[in-house]
Amino acid sequence: MDKKSSASGDLLCGRPIERVLEEITNFHGFPAPGVVIGAVMVDWAREHIGTIEADAIVETLRCLPDALQLFTPCTLGNGWMRVLDWDRFALTLYDRTTRRGCRVWLDAGKTAAYPAIHDWFLKRVPKDAIPLETLLGKILEARRAVLSCRSVIATDFLRRPKKERIAICAGSGEAFDPRAGDCCKGCLRGGYFTLESA
Amino acid sequence: MDKKSSASGDLLCGRPIERVLEEITNFHGFPAPGVVIGAVMVDWAREHIGTIEADAIVETLRCLPDALQLFTPCTLGNGWMRVLDWDRFALTLYDRTTRRGCRVWLDAGKTAAYPAIHDWFLKRVPKDAIPLETLLGKILEARRAVLSCRSVIATDFLRRPKKERIAICAGSGEAFDPRAGDCCKGCLRGGYFTLESA
Numbered sequence: 594m595d596k597k598s599s600a601s602g603d604l605l606c607g608r609p610i611e612r613v614l615e616e617i618t619n620f621h622g623f624p625a626p627g628v629v630i631g632a633v634m635v636d637w638a639r640e641h642i643g644t645i646e647a648d649a650i651v652e653t654l655r656c657l658p659d660a661l662q663l664f665t666p667c668t669l670g671n672g673w674m675r676v677l678d679w680d681r682f683a684l685t686l687y688d689r690t691t692r693r694g695c696r697v698w699l700d701a702g703k704t705a706a707y708p709a710i711h712d713w714f715l716k717r718v719p720k721d722a723i724p725l726e727t728l729l730g731k732i733l734e735a736r737r738a739v740l741s742c743r744s745v746i747a748t749d750f751l752r753r754p755k756k757e758r759i760a761i762c763a764g765s766g767e768a769f770d771p772r773a774g775d776c777c778k779g780c781l782r783g784g785y786f787t788l789e790s791a
Numbered sequence: 792m793d794k795k796s797s798a799s800g801d802l803l804c805g806r807p808i809e810r811v812l813e814e815i816t817n818f819h820g821f822p823a824p825g826v827v828i829g830a831v832m833v834d835w836a837r838e839h840i841g842t843i844e845a846d847a848i849v850e851t852l853r854c855l856p857d858a859l860q861l862f863t864p865c866t867l868g869n870g871w872m873r874v875l876d877w878d879r880f881a882l883t884l885y886d887r888t889t890r891r892g893c894r895v896w897l898d899a900g901k902t903a904a905y906p907a908i909h910d911w912f913l914k915r916v917p918k919d920a921i922p923l924e925t926l927l928g929k930i931l932e933a934r935r936a937v938l939s940c941r942s943v944i945a946t947d948f949l950r951r952p953k954k955e956r957i958a959i960c961a962g963s964g965e966a967f968d969p970r971a972g973d974c975c976k977g978c979l980r981g982g983y984f985t986l987e988s989a
Contacts, residue, residue, distance in 0.1 A: 620860070621869050628868060650983055659868030662818070662860070669867055669874065670826060670857030671819050676867065676874075677983070679976035680968040685984060696984060701959055701966045715957045715966065745984035759913045761899055768899045768913065770878040778877035785848055785875070786883060786894060786943035 606636045606664040610733065613664075621659045626713060626728045631660025631684070633736050634697040638686040639665065641695040641742060648689045649674040650747065652681040652698075660684075682714070687747040700741040707735045804834045804862040808931060811862075819857045824911060824926045829858025829882070831934050832895040836884040837863065839893040839940060846887045847872040848945065850879040850896075858882075880912070885945040898939040905933045 605613045613632050614624045621628050634657070639647075649667040651657050651674060658669065658676055661684060667673035687694025704711040709731045712718045732739075762769050762777035769777035803811045811830050812822045819826050832855070837845075847865040849855050849872060856867065856874055859882060865871035885892025902909040907929045910916045930937075960967050960975035967975035 621866055622864055625869070631868075652977065654867060655870070656868045659866050662867075666820055668819055668857050668860075669852060670854045670860075671823070672853070677976070679980075680971060681963075681965050681975055681977055683965070687984075693987065694984075698965060702964075716955065744987035746987050747984050748982075757914070765879075766900075767879050767881065767896060773878060777879055778875070779850065779879055782877075784946075786885075786892075786945050789891065789942035789944050
């Protein structure tokens with residue numbers, strides 16, 4: 594597999610780099626290194642699986658979900674991106690029919706050749722020790738050289754069941770999926786808020 | 792509290808309605824009713840809390856996270872949006888300093904006055920029984936009339952711990968947060984994929 598940057602030169606996810614950085618800034622708030630390397634990961638995974646419609650699985654809540662949501666059709670709300678809170682900097686795109694796909698991850702072994710990326714990824718230095726510009730420059734220089742990629746077959750246990758029935762919770766008075774139990778999960782688990790007296 | 796649409800008439804989340812629908816289509820894939828009503832919910836919650844920087848909590852994986860990600864600065868990857876898989880069509884925006892905020896939900900009782908919305912929300916008819924255009928028209932007619940809103944104080948147990956240390960997992964060889972245990976969560980819980988023979 595070709596580990597160099599895409600043949601289209603300075604394009605990433607089909608866009609000029611400047612546009613990638615701009616879209617990340619608009620959505621995520623700033624050009625976070627994790628989202629920028631995420632764009633490189635998405636670019637490689639998409640190239641690997643071809644132009645088929647793909648579902649996504651992401652193995653961390655940090656940064657990477659935003660790269661998937663910006664640069665693939667998969668979002669959290671449309672159900673095509675599943676999120677595992679595993680704190681691994683990895684993502685998989687797979688054909689939802691054949692379940693064949695590609696897993697790409699930021700490879701700690703390979704980052705050793707890029708000290709700025711290595712120190713940032715493994716938190717060997719305080720967050721502000723490496724200027725953002727330096728880190729982004731190194732990421733865009735290294736691109737796929739710090740990643741690994743494997744062909745995988747996704748197992749299907751993450752498929753989300755269709756919502757078939759709606760009930761009104763006797764506790765909260767709100768609509769919920771009755772498969773959750775007798776009450777909605779807010780009542781079962783306790784809320785995350787208290788009511789403010791008016 | 793004013794339950795009518797925003798005083799700015801046909802603006803929603805500070806944009807013309809057509810622009811809202813276009814942004815939803817680009818991100819989510821189509822103008823899903825759940826994301827459109829989500830935009831109305833976000834609009835009300837933001838008006839309620841004012842212009843302060845707010846964190847978001849959303850109580851379902853379906854549709855609503857995309858409205859928050861499009862129409863607030865909160866995204867899954869930047870950590871400002873927390874997602875509860877509770878299947879309740881509700882969201883909260885709150886000031887991250889004072890924890891005071893506003894919870895808005897689609898109110899099954901109030902939707903009774905809008906049969907198309909009611910039947911869609913409570914799944915009383917098959918998904919294709921109500922044409923999308925009809926449903927969107929009713930949502931944009933009803934707007935806040937089908938919602939409820941309460942002032943809340945968010946309790947803080949959802950705050951995400953800062954990642955302080957990174958280890959390399961002896962099982963997978965990948966970087967992970969050692970607070971997860973001796974191995975990364977992928978090794979602990981079993982993966983979601985098998986490797987394809989090359």
